[in-house]
Amino acid sequence: CLDFIKTDFDKSIDKRSINPGKQIYEKMISGMYMGEIARLAIERLRKCHLLFEGEGSYHLSTRGRFYTKYVSEIEGGDR
Numbered sequence: 001c002l003d004f005i006k007t008d009f010d011k012s013i014d015k016r017s018i019n020p021g022k023q024i025y026e027k028m029i030s031g032m033y034m035g036e037i038a039r040l041a042i043e044r045l046r047k048c049h050l051l052f053e054g055e056g057s058y059h060l061s062t063r064g065r066f067y068t069k070y071v072s073e074i075e076g077g078d079r
Contacts, residue, residue, distance in 0.1 A: 002028070009040040016063070031068045039066035 002024050006014075010028050013036055014020055017027060027033050043060055045051040059065040 009037045012040060013037060034071050035066050035068035036064065038068075038071045039063075042066070 006024070006028070010024070013027050013033050014024060028037075039060060042051060043056070046054060046056055046060065
């Protein structure tokens, strides 16, 4: 059982998935969900005015619009 390490973001992903309560570990680490987990985290930081001076965008406020490839590009920097 992974309940002790699930974040609010993981719980949100699981709740909205086609198979809630199943494949929890995969949802926490797989590329299929990484963009949405990042989007939820960024949105929370934005709402707390810790990023972007609290200003939002369509891609950050819309479920499924922040793709895992963006996480890879951000992590990769100027390589």
